[in-house]
Amino acid sequence: MATLVSLPSAYLTPRLTIDKLFFGPLLPISTSTKHNWDLNKSGKSRFCTIKSRLTTRTKESPSTNPDTLLKEPHKYFDQVIITIRSGDGGHGAILTMPSQQRATKSQGKHDNKEKSKKKLSYKRDFDGSLILPVGGHGGDVVIYADEGKDTLLELHKKSRHNAKRGGNVAAMGVLTSQLRDGLAAPNLRIPVPVGTVVKRKRGKLLADLKQPGDEVLVARGGQGGISLIEMPEYRRKKLMSLTTNVMRDESDKVLVLGQPGEEVSLELILRVVADVGLIGLPNAGKSTLLAAITLAKPDIADYPFTTLMPNLGRLDGDPDLGPGQYSSEATLADLPGLIEGAHLGKGLGRNFLRHLRRTRLLVHVVDASGDDPLNDYITVREELRMYNPNYLERPYVVVLNKIDLPKARDKLPHLTEEILKIGSDIVHSELGMSSRDEVQSLPTEGGEATTLSSAISVEDKMDKGIEDYPRPAAIVGVSVLKGIRVNDMLKEIRAALRKCRDSNDALELSARSRE
Ligand SMILES: Nc1nc2c(ncn2[C@@H]2O[C@H](COP(=O)(O)OP(=O)(O)OP(=O)(O)O)[C@@H](O)[C@H]2O)c(=O)[nH]1
Numbered sequence: 001m002a003t004l005v006s007l008p009s010a011y012l013t014p015r016l017t018i019d020k021l022f023f024g025p026l027l028p029i030s031t032s033t034k035h036n037w038d039l040n041k042s043g044k045s046r047f048c049t050i051k052s053r054l055t056t057r058t059k060e061s062p063s064t065n066p067d068t069l070l071k072e073p074h075k076y077f078d079q080v081i082i083t084i085r086s087g088d089g090g091h092g093a094i095l096t097m098p099s100q101q102r103a104t105k106s107q108g109k110h111d112n113k114e115k116s117k118k119k120l121s122y123k124r125d126f127d128g129s130l131i132l133p134v135g136g137h138g139g140d141v142v143i144y145a146d147e148g149k150d151t152l153l154e155l156h157k158k159s160r161h162n163a164k165r166g167g168n169v170a171a172m173g174v175l176t177s178q179l180r181d182g183l184a185a186p187n188l189r190i191p192v193p194v195g196t197v198v199k200r201k202r203g204k205l206l207a208d209l210k211q212p213g214d215e216v217l218v219a220r221g222g223q224g225g226i227s228l229i230e231m232p233e234y235r236r237k238k239l240m241s242l243t244t245n246v247m248r249d250e251s252d253k254v255l256v257l258g259q260p261g262e263e264v265s266l267e268l269i270l271r272v273v274a275d276v277g278l279i280g281l282p283n284a285g286k287s288t289l290l291a292a293i294t295l296a297k298p299d300i301a302d303y304p305f306t307t308l309m310p311n312l313g314r315l316d317g318d319p320d321l322g323p324g325q326y327s328s329e330a331t332l333a334d335l336p337g338l339i340e341g342a343h344l345g346k347g348l349g350r351n352f353l354r355h356l357r358r359t360r361l362l363v364h365v366v367d368a369s370g371d372d373p374l375n376d377y378i379t380v381r382e383e384l385r386m387y388n389p390n391y392l393e394r395p396y397v398v399v400l401n402k403i404d405l406p407k408a409r410d411k412l413p414h415l416t417e418e419i420l421k422i423g424s425d426i427v428h429s430e431l432g433m434s435s436r437d438e439v440q441s442l443p444t445e446g447g448e449a450t451t452l453s454s455a456i457s458v459e460d461k462m463d464k465g466i467e468d469y470p471r472p473a474a475i476v477g478v479s480v481l482k483g484i485r486v487n488d489m490l491k492e493i494r495a496a497l498r499k500c501r502d503s504n505d506a507l508e509l510s511a512r513s514r515e
């Protein structure tokens with residue numbers, strides 16, 4: 001990009017040489033990095049950026065060992081720390097006026113012709129002032145949500161990302177018209193899964209990339225340096241009268257060198273974007289359920305912790321709704337099994353529970369053929385309470401699975417009755433909690449949604465037991481493996497989803513009217 005530059009008298013005297021400009025006290029020194037010129041053997045000056053001793057540079061976060069990533073991907077897929085650096089700006093140059101080039105004795109007539117042709121290429125603004133080339137802008141770093149990405153594992157393998165530096169303005173005599181394009185460095189774009197939260201390492205939230213294509217500029221590339229012209233005094237005066245715009249730094253120094261890019265350490269946290277979260281003990285049949293009602297193909301096996309990372313599936317709209325069926329589509333997330341003590345780190349621990357945060361409805365899958373399914377149900381509710389009591393306020397459907405087995409079928413009536421006993425009729429809203437994601441309204445048994453405008457603190461909620469939280473929106477006995485009552489289950493899930501969509505809309509409306 002070219003800029004209009006005026007030339008302060010100090011820089012326009014014929015005595016000013018490149019060496020003086022580069023080695024003299026006029027060099028701009030950035031606060032974060034120090035620019036240094038060193039001479040190589042041929043005596044040519046070469047620009048390099050060195051680490052300043054006075055400033056601490058962010059320590060590079062080490063990449064995770066590929067073996068560890070392969071063995072334990074579930075520990076790394078949803079969180080990573082990366083270091084990014086935007087590109088340095090390219091340097092300006094000391095250019096020679098075409099008139100001087102023409103006057104060079106050593107050049108032959110042919111050369112002079114060429115030069116005078118080039119002279120015509122020097123750009124002038126509408127007011128006659130010269131437009132001189134500037135160094136290329138350093139590449140920015142942008143992080144964007146890409147639907148094709150599922151995890152953050154790739155970023156563990158490569159935790160440092162540098163954008164390219166801008167191009168330097170070439171040596172004396174190169175004309176504006178040749179330099180105008182191609183000097184700015186391309187932006188570095190880093191794809192992450194939809195639902196990634198971008199934060200400064202131990203610092204402020206920069207963006208929540210919830211929608212495909214959402215993006216955030218995390219580091220701006222350095223500004224390119226300006227160019228100067230070396231010329232005799234009589235021409236200088238003429239030029240000064242024509243120009244108005246001067247680029248200077250704080251100490252009145254002209255910025256010939258490109259500015260350094262910025263280096264930042266970022267923490268990326270993935271929070272799965274799903275409408276419905278499937279929870280339950282290991283082996284309850286969560287993945288089988290997901291495979292039965294969506295096109296997802298999760299691993300299913302007869303041992304605990306088959307699922308290590310959330311699986312996503314898309315539930316089609318309800319065909320009975322006719323044209324409105326698309327409004328009943330939903331994304332389901334099948335989460336790893338939860339066990340007693342998960343909130344203390346047992347099993348896969350509690351970290352994956354953060355993926356429930358954006359869900360609006362929970363489907364609690366219980367293996368009804370187990371020895372004590374009621375206790376299994378209570379265990380999971382307790383773990384949710386210990387992790388985040390707000391999750392207990394979310395509407396939920398209980399799926400009593402494996403009723404193809406006689407053991408489960410026999411227990412069904414009593415189990416349903418016992419589960420219905422646990423819970424209260426009071427419904428809380430999370431309006432006013434930290435994130436809009438968590439704004440919820442919960443239906444009571446009768447389907448009415450009540451809103452408590454005052455937010456209840458998490459400490460207060462911890463004092464409450466699971467019986468103080470709402471009952472399930474529905475309880476259904478099914479066999480997802482054998483396809484028994486799967487349609488009834490789908491009906492209940494869709495009805496609960498519609499109810500919480502309606503109440504969310506109502507909440508949004510009332511929030512907007514208050515604004
Ligand atoms: N008999 C019967 N078996 C089922 C049913 N649903 C699932 N299973 C079996 O239960 C076992 C566990 O199923 P998964 O779907 O992997 O269970 P999960 O809850 O996803 O387990 P984790 O991923 O370990 O948390 C598998 O052997 C399934 O075939 C069912 O309706 N009836």
Ligand SMILES: [Mg+2]
Nearest residue numbers: 286287306307
């Ligand atoms: Mg599973």
